[in-house]
């Protein structure tokens with residue numbers, strides 16, 4: 419038996435033996451695990467009506483020899499202490515006096531192909547989280563965090579207990595790609611701001627974070643062989659602020675930070691359009707024949723690389739090589755949207771060349787739906803934002819599709835006409851609009867086996883810091899998280915809105931500046 423798996427079996431046996439009698443005296447109130455604040459909602463819940471009392475005597479037991487498992491357990495311990503001020507001990511073996519043990523471990527009982535599946539069994543004395551993979555355990559930790567009530571019950575025992583309902587949760591996502599995108603080009607977001615967003619996405623079980631690293635207004639990642647991209651091209655942003663960029667070290671730090679949360683970062687260099695900042699830094703790249711200047715406005719579609727110059731491709735080969743070397747993702751996103759001043763034949767030529775180049779660097783190409791005009795290979799991925807016909811065309815070429823329809827998924831759309839941030843060219847998207855649709859049937863005729871997943875882009879023309887980002891992202895990102903995880907037949911808006919209301923304590927505790935939509939029955 420694998421030692422880690424043996425570990426879980428051993429600990430569960432120890433818990434049953436050592437803690438078996440400790441909680442008998444507690445008269446738990448009746449509970450119902452099925453009525454809970456969980457977002458996304460799990461696929462299977464069996465409630466058993468009693469309680470597990472999280473208290474100062476609760477310990478977390480994990481195989482501490484494994485650095486990754488220890489990280490996951492510590493992540494839960496820190497979260498518990500933020501939520502309750504209780505800081506559980508994390509150890510290999512429960513202390514004899516421990517009352518209530520949270521046990522985290524890998525198991526062979528779950529199919530390892532179910533990469534993010536997990537199970538949680540909760541009884542009076544123990545809460546056992548198991549999964550076939552570390553990613554599954556990390557997802558399960560988010561479920562535990564969400565099950566902890568905001569208030570303790572101080573009357574049923576000699577010390578305060580945070581009562582978690584007993585029962586069993588068996589869970590796994592419907593989609594393997596559940597992403598969010600942040601545009602760090604229109605306005606730059608610092609490493610700490612990006613990390614903060616990654617943590618919020620992790621809480622809702624997202625597993626991909628797409629970074630839009632370049633656009634007309636700024637180039638945001640250091641390329642050592644072409645230093646002016648950041649010396650010149652990163653020095654501004656929408657509205658004329660000072661901009662900024664990530665050094666390669668900082669980008670690697672973000673990749674690692676996300677990976678510890680089992681989130682993959684997908685880098686995007688948007689081209690051949692949306693390239694004013696690069697062309698301004700290196701004018702030989704420019705293909706629109708006009709004089710170049712910094713651009714701090716919000717128009718789109720006026721810039722292009724020169725798609726017929728060999729030097730453009732020599733430059734891009736360096737860019738893709740350097741980024742690929744620091745990006746473990748299997749994907750490289752080439753953008754490809756709104757290249758309105760690139761001739762159609764040049765655009766197709768460009769995308770075909772880039773697809774090959776990306777593949778030569780060991781990656782699969784992703785591009786916005788316009789790339790379907792090119793002769794795509796089946797390993798590439800089209801990202802639908804506004805043209806269902808191009809999503810269908812890409813799928814016919816054998817490509818998988820990421821669904822990000824602007825009318826549903828765009829977190830930068832205003833909620834309604836009174837929203838203080840955001841645009842509304844695609845739609846006003848209230849929280850129920852973001853929730854009430856089915857990604858699997860959204861594009862008529864798109865085969866479901868071609869749907870890789872869903873992604874919520876957040877363009878940053880109107881936002882420049884965490885508070886503004888959070889106003890647009892929350893609570894709608896929670897809707898997209900559930901669409902990617904929970905099967906359609908388990909989704910119901912009125913019931914979801916109650917669960918979302920129960921997330922208020924999370925938003926407040928983390929000081930998340932969410933939009934307090936009137937569609938949600940918030941307690942306050």
Ligand code: TNX
Pocket residue numbers: 718755756786803828830841877878879
């Ligand atoms: C369209 S969506 C764009 C972006 C803008 C966004 C604003 C897409 C692929 N292109 O350049 O930022 O609208 O909502």
